[in-house]
Amino acid sequence: xxxxxxxxxxxxxxxxxxxxxxxxxxxxxxxxxxxxxxxxxxxxxxxxxxxxxxxxxxxxxxxxxxxxxxxxxxxxxxxxxxxxxxxxxxxxxxxxxxxxxxxxxxxxxxxxxxxxxxxxxxxxxxxxxxxxxxxxxxxxxxxxxxxxxxxxxxxxxxxxxxxxxxxxxxxxxxxxxxxxxxxxxxxxxxxxxxxxxxxxxxxxxxxxxxxxxxxxxxxxxxxxxxxxxxxxxxxxxxxxxxxxxxxxxxxxxxxxxxxxxxxxxxxxxxxxxxxxxxxxxxxxxxxxxxxxxxxxxxxxxxxxxxxxxxxxxxxxxxxxxxxxxxxxxxxxxxxxxxxxxxxxxxxxxxxxxxxxxxxxxxxxxxxxxxxxxxxxxxxxxxxxxxxxxxxxxxxxxxxxxxxxxxxxxxxxxxxxxxxxxxxxxxxxxxxxxxxxxxxxxxxxxxxxxxxxxxxxxxx
Amino acid sequence: xxxxxxxxxxxxxxxxxxxxxxxxxxxxxxxxxxxxxxxxxxxxxxxxxxxxxxxxxxxxxxxxxxxxxxxxxxxxxxxxxxxxxxxxxxxxxxxxxxxxxxxxxxxxxxxxxxxxxxxxxxxxxxxxxxxxxxxxxxxxxxxxxxxxxxxxxxxxxxxxxxxxxxxxxxxxxxxxxxxxxxxxxxxxxxxxxxxxxxxxxxxxxxxxxxxxxxxxxxxxxxxxxxxxxxxxxxxxxxxxxxxxxxxxxxxxxxxxxxxxxxxxxxxxxxxxxxxxxxxxxxxxxxxxxxxxxxxxxxxxxxxxxxxxxxxxxxxxxxxxxxxxxxxxxxxxxxxxxxxxxxxxxxxxxxxxxxxxxxxxxxxxxxxxxxxxxxxxxxxxxxxxxxxxxxxxxxxxxxxxxxxxxxxxxxxxxxxxxxxxxxxxxxxxxxxxxxxxxxxxxxxxxxxxxxxxxxxxxxxxxxxxxxxxxxxxxxxxx
Ligand SMILES: [Zn+2]
Numbered sequence: 001x002x003x004x005x006x007x008x009x010x011x012x013x014x015x016x017x018x019x020x021x022x023x024x025x026x027x028x029x030x031x032x033x034x035x036x037x038x039x040x041x042x043x044x045x046x047x048x049x050x051x052x053x054x055x056x057x058x059x060x061x062x063x064x065x066x067x068x069x070x071x072x073x074x075x076x077x078x079x080x081x082x083x084x085x086x087x088x089x090x091x092x093x094x095x096x097x098x099x100x101x102x103x104x105x106x107x108x109x110x111x112x113x114x115x116x117x118x119x120x121x122x123x124x125x126x127x128x129x130x131x132x133x134x135x136x137x138x139x140x141x142x143x144x145x146x147x148x149x150x151x152x153x154x155x156x157x158x159x160x161x162x163x164x165x166x167x168x169x170x171x172x173x174x175x176x177x178x179x180x181x182x183x184x185x186x187x188x189x190x191x192x193x194x195x196x197x198x199x200x201x202x203x204x205x206x207x208x209x210x211x212x213x214x215x216x217x218x219x220x221x222x223x224x225x226x227x228x229x230x231x232x233x234x235x236x237x238x239x240x241x242x243x244x245x246x247x248x249x250x251x252x253x254x255x256x257x258x259x260x261x262x263x264x265x266x267x268x269x270x271x272x273x274x275x276x277x278x279x280x281x282x283x284x285x286x287x288x289x290x291x292x293x294x295x296x297x298x299x300x301x302x303x304x305x306x307x308x309x310x311x312x313x314x315x316x317x318x319x320x321x322x323x324x325x326x327x328x329x330x331x332x333x334x335x336x337x338x339x340x341x342x343x344x345x346x347x348x349x350x351x352x353x354x355x356x357x358x359x360x361x362x363x364x365x366x367x368x369x370x371x372x373x374x375x376x377x378x379x380x381x382x383x384x385x386x387x388x389x390x391x392x393x394x395x396x397x398x399x400x401x402x403x404x405x406x407x408x409x410x411x412x413x414x415x416x417x418x419x420x421x422x423x424x425x426x427x428x429x430x431x432x433x434x435x436x437x438x439x440x441x442x443x444x445x446x447x448x449x450x451x452x453x454x455x456x457x458x459x
Numbered sequence: 460x461x462x463x464x465x466x467x468x469x470x471x472x473x474x475x476x477x478x479x480x481x482x483x484x485x486x487x488x489x490x491x492x493x494x495x496x497x498x499x500x501x502x503x504x505x506x507x508x509x510x511x512x513x514x515x516x517x518x519x520x521x522x523x524x525x526x527x528x529x530x531x532x533x534x535x536x537x538x539x540x541x542x543x544x545x546x547x548x549x550x551x552x553x554x555x556x557x558x559x560x561x562x563x564x565x566x567x568x569x570x571x572x573x574x575x576x577x578x579x580x581x582x583x584x585x586x587x588x589x590x591x592x593x594x595x596x597x598x599x600x601x602x603x604x605x606x607x608x609x610x611x612x613x614x615x616x617x618x619x620x621x622x623x624x625x626x627x628x629x630x631x632x633x634x635x636x637x638x639x640x641x642x643x644x645x646x647x648x649x650x651x652x653x654x655x656x657x658x659x660x661x662x663x664x665x666x667x668x669x670x671x672x673x674x675x676x677x678x679x680x681x682x683x684x685x686x687x688x689x690x691x692x693x694x695x696x697x698x699x700x701x702x703x704x705x706x707x708x709x710x711x712x713x714x715x716x717x718x719x720x721x722x723x724x725x726x727x728x729x730x731x732x733x734x735x736x737x738x739x740x741x742x743x744x745x746x747x748x749x750x751x752x753x754x755x756x757x758x759x760x761x762x763x764x765x766x767x768x769x770x771x772x773x774x775x776x777x778x779x780x781x782x783x784x785x786x787x788x789x790x791x792x793x794x795x796x797x798x799x800x801x802x803x804x805x806x807x808x809x810x811x812x813x814x815x816x817x818x819x820x821x822x823x824x825x826x827x828x829x830x831x832x833x834x835x836x837x838x839x840x841x842x843x844x845x846x847x848x849x850x851x852x853x854x855x856x857x858x859x860x861x862x863x864x865x866x867x868x869x870x871x872x873x874x875x876x877x878x879x880x881x882x883x884x885x886x887x888x889x890x891x892x893x894x895x896x897x898x899x900x901x902x903x904x905x906x907x908x909x910x911x912x913x914x915x916x917x918x919x920x921x922x923x924x925x926x927x928x929x930x931x932x933x934x935x936x
Binding site for chain 1: 534535541543548551553554555557652653654655656657659660661687688689690691767768770771774775776777779780781790791794814817818819822826
């Protein structure tokens with residue numbers, strides 16, 4: 001008999017906000033333990049939570065980007081369980097009225113998105129354990145998918161696309177190494193053609209998107225093999241070990257928590273006004289897929305270029321600004337991809353400056369090879385291409401003897417301008433200078449050309 | 460006359476004019492405490508030097524300039540212990556001020572000490588304190604009521620000019636009634652709860668204990684107002700409660716709920732309340748009978764909602780970050796040992812009850828149904844207030860009982876809050892004022908008002924107080 005897997009994912013995403021979900025403490029990764037804390041996020045006696053509206057806004061924005069229905073009325077609930085990383089031994093979360101419902105990531109459905117507070121981080125030493133509460137209270141968005149995935153590759157595609165949307169919307173940096181994106185999976189198997197779901201197993205502790213793929217591949221094989229041996233799959237939670245590449249039982253159904261959810265009495269319900277929703281809707285950025293299509297159509301870029309540029313929203317924005325001032329968007333794309341991308345974070349070259357460099361090359365003022373030299377200088381100093389070309393005397397004809405010949409040619413070819421100048425029209429010299437530069441294919445040093453012209457005209 | 464017998468307004472005026480200093484008043488109070496608190500046991504913690512230092516530094520303006528105020532041991536005062544009368548918070552020093560406390564400080568008050576209470580405000584007699592039982596100043600063999608028994612006894616015994624307490628189901632009004640002082644529970648959302656160690660978050664409210672109604676109005680004005688740290692505090696302007704006292708009761712409609720004058724109520728208590736009602740009539744108020752039909756369910760609803768919320772609120776006391784820690788074999792064992800040793804039996808009983816009410820399979824039948832009945836109780840009051848401006852009831856069905864009399868029977872104890880609980884469930888306001896004596900013990904009169912209508916409640920109480928002298932009676936210690 002052939003078997004297929006049914007997979008649903010629960011993704012936790014730390015939101016990119018300045019302060020925590022219910023207090024004013026900063027959210028930052030890597031600070032000294034227990035330095036970003038206050039009585040509220042430490043769960044001291046008598047403290048109360050105050051909702052961070054920016055976190056709600058970013059959750060709604062995520063919902064809009066993913067095509068969810070946004071709840072105009074939503075509320076907070078307490079999820080009760082004891083754990084040392086839980087300052088209050090309950091987590092403020094959303095139970096039956098989440099902020100967002102429905103939605104899609106590609107061809108996979110989303111069930112709901114809700115907002116909650118992150119827990120602290122436990123550390124285990126030889127004799128004791130410690131808790132760092134810096135992370136406690138960070139806004140955490142939980143995105144629950146429909147059980148629409150059928151393979152580890154589906155899950156991989158879902159996570160990659162989801163990450164792209166969230167990063168593009170500026171909602172989260174989704175860095176899994178920093179714990180900004182965490183994923184649990186529910187997996188079951190069933191005979192192909194069977195409509196009913198099999199008993200599901202939850203897998204935790206997958207620390208990378210490829211880890212999710214490996215864990216699912218292992219777990220699906222494990223379940224199918226077990227079923228084929230005539231065993232029954234039981235509902236349980238299993239832990240993925242990336243080093244040994246196996247999953248093992250963490251807790252069985254009998255030990256499942258009863259979270260005793262009830263409405264959080266310390267917070268008012270969240271009411272999303274039409275005006276606020278409209279304002280957030282206006283802030284929804286163009287989604288990556290649409291942007292890729294537009295880059296191909298509007299700038300005439302190959303699919304590959306569009307893919308690379310759009311992968312990072314800030315790179316894409318930079319590209320668009322540079323391309324806007326250029327007649328050669330493909331050349332801009334080449335420069336961004338080959339020269340800028342690897343060191344984009346340190347970039348000092350303004351988009352317009354890059355466009356100017358491309359124009360200088362296209363005008364034949366400097367060669368492509370010289371362009372790279374100019375680019376390196378621009379990157380190091382932030383100076384404009386024109387300044388560097390002049391300073392370095394690049395491509396410029398500064399040899400007086402050679403210039404003299406060109407000046408004579410220009411004077412001979414434009415007697416009317418010469419006559420104009422002599423009749424008192426000083427501006428005519430500019431036209432003649434232009435002619436000299438043109439004759440030099442743009443390489444003449446304009447200042448020197450001007451001096452020689454003046455001398456000859458006045459002499 | 461000794462300084463410690465003054466009211467807050469009297470003392471403040473003397474300090475303002477320079478007639479007495481805050482140090483003299485504070486010293487007089489500390490002397491009084493030293494003399495009588497061995498018998499009354501109202502305070503859990505005092506620091507004479509700190510109190511006098513605060514008095515020396517006190518400003519001369521401000522609504523409470525230089526006046527010492529006692530604080531129930533459930534409100535955080537930076538630098539002072541905050542134990543909630545529980546062993547689990549032994550050694551915990553508050554790292555911040557509750558908002559109400561900060562407002563007192565800003566008005567110039569001296570935070571003189573911490574008053575005893577039932578552990579985590581769970582109780583009606585102050586017998587559930589880990590630090591011993593407070594006694595009723597009128598009869599030291601009797602309880603002062605609770606849970607804010609220490610605050611009530613301190614004010615009644617002239618051991619405090621005023622005190623703050625908290626009221627979840629009657630914890631201000633009931634002890635005020637049993638000790639013969641004024642106790643006000645403001646409307647839910649009127650006073651910020653930030654810094655009040657939560658018992659039941661949707662019911663808790665901070666309020667003052669005072670020697671007369673004017674002082675209650677003054678203190679309410681100081682501690683009220685919206686607080687960005689408490690999302691459930693309401694952004695409404697704070698009226699001048701003292702100014703509102705003088706408007707009298709002519710034409711005021713006083714509602715008497717028929718469900719509150721029950722068979723089995725102490726006859727002398729009822730007589731005192733009936734006499735008070737005639738007093739108002741003689742001042743020009745009109746009495747109307749009203750009905751609060753869901754009154755019978757109030758105690759049951761209260762003990763489901765309050766315990767459910769408490770089961771979560773008290774989960775944070777686990778020995779990990781502060782307070783008591785009893786080391787076990789692992790973290791779960793440490794939780795069990797710490798909470799087992801730290802909490803008293805009433806607190807454990809309520810945590811278990813609340814946990815049960817929220818458990819899978821029981822939630823709908825208990826917690827959810829209780830919330831629905833709570834809505835019905837709230838509607839009872841809305842309908843009643845269409846017919847009257849205030850509702851008057853006895854604060855308690857009987858006077859202060861003997862220590863130990865009900866401590867073995869939780870259900871009997873719960874019934875002593877039968878007249879006060881509905882006010883918390885409805886989120887409205889109420890005050891208890893002295894209205895005479897029964898069996899030589901104080902009787903309290905409860906005046907209940909609409910949400911955010913403390914002005915009318917206080918005005919009604921003030922008119923009565925002006926016409927009588929009960930509030931001037933003092934126990935002999
Ligand atoms: Zn904090």
